[in-house]
Amino acid sequence: MRYQSTRGGVSGISFKDAVLMGLADDGGLLLPETIPTLSEGDIEALGRLAYPELAFQIISLYAGDVPSADLKSLIDRSYATFTHPDVTPLAHQDGIYILELFHGPTLAFKDVALQFLGNLFEYLLAERDQKMNILGATSGDTGSAAIAGVRGKQNINIFILHPHGKVSPIQELQMTTVTDANVFNLAVEGTFDDAQAIVKEIFGDVAFKNQYALGAVNSINWARVLAQVVYYFYAFGRVQRLTGCREVSFSVPTGNFGDIFAGYIARRMGLPIHQLILATNENNILARFVRDGDYSLGEVVATLSPSMDIQIASNFERYLFYLHGEDGNAVIQAMADFRQQGRLEFTVTQQERVREDFAALSVSNEQTLDTIRSFHEQTGYVLDPHTAVGVRAARELSGGECPVVCLATAHPAKFGDAVRQAISKDPKRPASLEGIEDRPKRSEIIPAEVNAVRDFLVKNAC
Numbered sequence: 001m002r003y004q005s006t007r008g009g010v011s012g013i014s015f016k017d018a019v020l021m022g023l024a025d026d027g028g029l030l031l032p033e034t035i036p037t038l039s040e041g042d043i044e045a046l047g048r049l050a051y052p053e054l055a056f057q058i059i060s061l062y063a064g065d066v067p068s069a070d071l072k073s074l075i076d077r078s079y080a081t082f083t084h085p086d087v088t089p090l091a092h093q094d095g096i097y098i099l100e101l102f103h104g105p106t107l108a109f110k111d112v113a114l115q116f117l118g119n120l121f122e123y124l125l126a127e128r129d130q131k132m133n134i135l136g137a138t139s140g141d142t143g144s145a146a147i148a149g150v151r152g153k154q155n156i157n158i159f160i161l162h163p164h165g166k167v168s169p170i171q172e173l174q175m176t177t178v179t180d181a182n183v184f185n186l187a188v189e190g191t192f193d194d195a196q197a198i199v200k201e202i203f204g205d206v207a208f209k210n211q212y213a214l215g216a217v218n219s220i221n222w223a224r225v226l227a228q229v230v231y232y233f234y235a236f237g238r239v240q241r242l243t244g245c246r247e248v249s250f251s252v253p254t255g256n257f258g259d260i261f262a263g264y265i266a267r268r269m270g271l272p273i274h275q276l277i278l279a280t281n282e283n284n285i286l287a288r289f290v291r292d293g294d295y296s297l298g299e300v301v302a303t304l305s306p307s308m309d310i311q312i313a314s315n316f317e318r319y320l321f322y323l324h325g326e327d328g329n330a331v332i333q334a335m336a337d338f339r340q341q342g343r344l345e346f347t348v349t350q351q352e353r354v355r356e357d358f359a360a361l362s363v364s365n366e367q368t369l370d371t372i373r374s375f376h377e378q379t380g381y382v383l384d385p386h387t388a389v390g391v392r393a394a395r396e397l398s399g400g401e402c403p404v405v406c407l408a409t410a411h412p413a414k415f416g417d418a419v420r421q422a423i424s425k426d427p428k429r430p431a432s433l434e435g436i437e438d439r440p441k442r443s444e445i446i447p448a449e450v451n452a453v454r455d456f457l458v459k460n461a462c
């Protein structure tokens, strides 16, 4: 399998090189040159596998340059850190299947990919006798998961930018209480979009990127998306065996478009996904895009689901690539138009295609609280606010023709304030959060300026 950039300036590179390159050197995002397709029989057989074995089968299709035994051992180690034997168990509550993606070390779906990516980086660096400085941006969950994936590892330093004061208290503590010498938390005086723009600009300076061996942990890194494709197959297999259904719908709370893009890839591989429901909070650019073709930039607003407080979704460029018939020049033009005008126009045909690919809903804070409350009343199950956004969208948009899986992206204990507002009691705390408030902390407040981050990195790079 070879990889190409959405902007056409990089092609023919291997999986290993794509993982280490992160953002493509032409500023685009990397994608496989072809998407392998699977037969109905293959998919049914995959659906019977245990999670690590399934992950191995799917990831192998895209990572042919990693010897099988090595890949298997990387994957097995990555999922051994999950506290549930099924890795991503499926709960059935009130007619909806809840795919619990939060049993990893930092209690969010990001662990599914970042436990793997941390091990993969370590493996690739040892093989090439190289070092890496990871630079990433987080609206709350990616940061701690990436840190957990590489803390204490040899030859890797990690620099994570989060928007100062705009992540939940537990999310912040999960990052800042990791005081290993290779971990640097930077609280940026701005929004997640500011932080992500800084990261992308620094990656865009290819000479600097190469000099400091920068690595990407955000879903701009193809390995992130790939590892997330796996759980769509897993959920499909489990639900198919339970219900005998031919198709399954998925409702996906998403801010950076990575998680739902993984579902889009799964569908391109042949997974019979009936509806892919894109669920956003009040930062609704993606929902407006799907529903009305209105892709225009708004202000980032703070909501009860802070991990989705995003306007500029980085993976959107990957979808644009397909929407523009895999034409890199059209993507370059679209990205330039968006930078200049803060909006994009789509033809009627493109808008129709988008509505075939996705359904979408923007869910308000009030509706989020109402969903946590009513779901709890009906089932006793406590949703985190992001999952509540997904459940709300599933309820409103799925036609009931086939089962719906809602991706449960985080554990409710990460968002105690929102849960308390909804059900007047605290969510149960998993053991990993016990005493987190009392641990020593380390982070730096930094202006939302490229040079400030660049200087910090230069001083602290490995």
Ligand SMILES: N[C@@H](CCOP(=O)(O)O)C(=O)O
Pocket: 137, 138, 139, 140, 141, 142, 143, 217, 218, 219, 220, 255, 256, 258, 259, 307, 308, 314
């Ligand atoms: N919601 C994310 C934002 C970064 O997204 P990513 O998938 O590109 O890492 C977060 O919680 O940090």
